[in-house]
Amino acid sequence: MRVSSWREHSVIGYIQALLFTAAALTLWSYWREFHALPFMLLLSAVLLSARFCGFGPALFSTLLSVAILDYVILTPHLALSLSKAALAQLFVFLLISLLASSLARQQSRADLRAQQVQRQLADIVESSQDAILSNDVNGIITSWNGGAERLYGYxxxxxxxxxxxILAPADGHEEIPGMMGELLKGERVQHYRTQRVRKDGKRLTVFLSVSPLRDDQGKIVGASTITQDITAQVRAEEALRKNEKLATAGRLAATIAHEINNPLEAIGNLLYLAHRNKQKAEEYISMAERELQRVASIAQQTLGLVRGAASLSRVDVASILDEVLNLHARKLRINRIEVRTDYRQAIQIHGHAGELRQVFSNIIGNAIEALPENGGLRVRAQRWQETNGACRPGVRVTIADNGSGISRQSMTHIFEPFFTTKKDTGTGLGLWLSYSIVQRHGGWIRVRSRVGRGRSGTIFSVFLPAAAEPSKAA
Ligand SMILES: Nc1ncnc2c1ncn2[C@@H]1O[C@H](COP(=O)(O)OP(=O)(O)OP(=O)(O)O)[C@@H](O)[C@H]1O
Ligand SMILES: [Mg+2]
Structure with a gap:
């Protein structure tokens, strides 16, 4: 591609080249000191043309100089014929002049490219949706793009x-000089979230990327700031978090109400029967008492679930698993899920019963939700000694299902808060909470899962050390 410079075609450039050459000739003709230096003078004219006017004028000056040398300066004067020695001199002159002109041509191209890049960058900045502005070291605004105009209203x-x-809220005026101070110290680009104010006084939550601007010597002369308005995003996140909290509370309340309602209905029926059938009254009343005990234990469990046990105590993992399976008994029955348990020994550890109940309730609840009808759930607990690190003794609980499995994509997110694939029913807090509870007990959770026709399923393993470090468990 041919790149042409305005300088190459500029008439002014050619006139300047003509003047440089004419000046050289004048100096040679009227100044005795220069009389012996015609080549030097004309070469200077070519170089000046190349430096200030570009390739075309330099070439023009070269040809003009060759003509002057041949016709005026070299003998025989005012004739085009030349001796061999003069021809050699002319040849060297031509060579040097052409070299200088071609260097000028390269410089012109580089300049042009730099100008084009600069213009393109300026266009990108101007048309960017983000607000881009710059300021000098004294904090005075020096540039302002269309995005900034739209965002701030100025x-x-x-x-x-x-x-x-003027863009910072009244309570954030110190932030900008502080940030400029950091930049002047040579700190790198800074990204942070902060508040800004529009011209109409409206407050914005923004994300800023501030980078230093340097001059040719590398000295910091200001800063450029890219501002993204994240007000709507922050509001949406807050609303989502609030909704999730409400949904969790709502779901918890509904589960408790449901679990309590069943035995209460049974108690009502049993009392009615006891009234009707005096002979069997005692039997009915003791059945009602058992149901009442169930209500009491549900209430107790739920309190433990919400509050967490007040302090560390000896906890029997097997009985916690029994309680949790009991809590989910109705769903297991309705979905005809085959449950196999394997935890004969009483395995005790130091921990918070309520919190651990929450962990296993969530993992088993997830398994039940992933299982189809007639699916299988296996719950196993065994004494376990870690094989690496401190090799602590403890208990390992494995909960396996042959349900839908967890896709590779979801797997990387399941322990993140609010990650759920159950759009309407899940909050996505279950595993996140479970993870932090197990961590507080000094243990770990691992998961393996497979998704595939006929071979899908998930295994959660939870290790709890026999003696949770009190500082961690606190
Ligand atoms: N056993 C499992 N089988 C298949 N997917 C699972 C299993 N356990 C967890 N998951 C996946 O992990 C996601 C996150 O689980 P988590 O318990 O944190 O939230 P949730 O169950 O969706 O909601 P919540 O616990 O509030 O009811 C689930 O939405 C589900 O996609
Ligand atoms: Mg869950």
């Missing part, structure tokens, strides 16, 4: 020359 001519603190 036109460029209103803010350029104004202090940048």
């Amino acid at each position: 036109r460029a001519d209103e803010v350029i020359g104004q202090p940048i603190v």
Whole structure:
């Protein structure tokens, strides 16, 4: 591709080249000291043309100089014929001049490219949706793009020359000088979330990327700031978090109400029967008492679930698993899920019963939700000694299902808060909470899962050390 420079075609450039050459000739003709240096003078004219006017004018000056040398300066004067020695001199002159001209051509191209890149960058900045602005070391705004105009509501001519603190809220005026101080110390680009104010006084939550601007010597002369408005995003996140909290509370309340309602209904029926059939009254009343005990234990469990046990105590993992399976008994029955348990020994550890109940309730609940009808659930607990690190003794609980499995994509997110694939029913807090509870007990959770036709399923393993370090468990 041919790149042409305005300088190459500029008439002014050619006129300047003509003047440089004419000046050289004049100096040679009227100044005796220069009389012996015609080549030097004309070469200077070519070099000056190359430096200031570009390739075309330099070439023009070269040809003009060759003509002057041949016709005026070299003998025989005013004739085109030349001796061999003069021809050699002319040849060397031509060579040097052409070299200088071609260097000028390269310089012209590089300049042009730099100009084009600069113009393109300026266009990108101007058309960017993000607000991009710059300021000098004194915090005075020096540039302002269309995005900044849309975001802050100020036109460029209103803010350029104004202090940048006009964009900060009254309680955040110190932030900008502080940040500039850091930049001047040579700190790198800074990204942070903060507040800004629009021209109409509306507060915005923004994400800023501030980078230093340097001059040719590398000295910091200001800062450029890219501002993204994240007000809507922050509001949506807050609303989502609030909704999730409400949904969790709602779901918890519904589960408790449901679990309590069943035995209460049974108690009502049994009392009615006891009234009707006096002979069997005692039997009915003791059945009602058992149901009442169930209500009491549900209430106790739920309190433990919500509050967590007040302090560390000896906890029997097997009986916690029994309680949790009991809590889910109805769903297991309805979905005809085959449960196999394998935890004969009483395995005790130090921990919070309520919190651990929450962990196993969530993992087993997830398994039940992933299982189809007639699916299988296996719950196993065994004494276990870690094979690496401190090799602590403890208990390992394995909960395996042959349900839907967890996709590779979901696997990386399941322990993140609010990650759920159950759009309407899940909060995505279960595993996140479970993970932090197990961690507080000094243990770990691992998961393996497979998704595939006829071979899918998930295994959660939870290790709890026999003696949770009190500091961690606190
Ligand atoms: N056994 C499992 N089988 C298949 N997917 C699972 C299993 N356990 C967890 N998951 C996946 O992990 C996600 C996160 O689980 P988590 O318990 O944190 O939240 P949730 O169950 O969706 O919601 P919540 O626990 O609040 O009811 C689930 O949505 C599900 O996609
Ligand atoms: Mg869950």
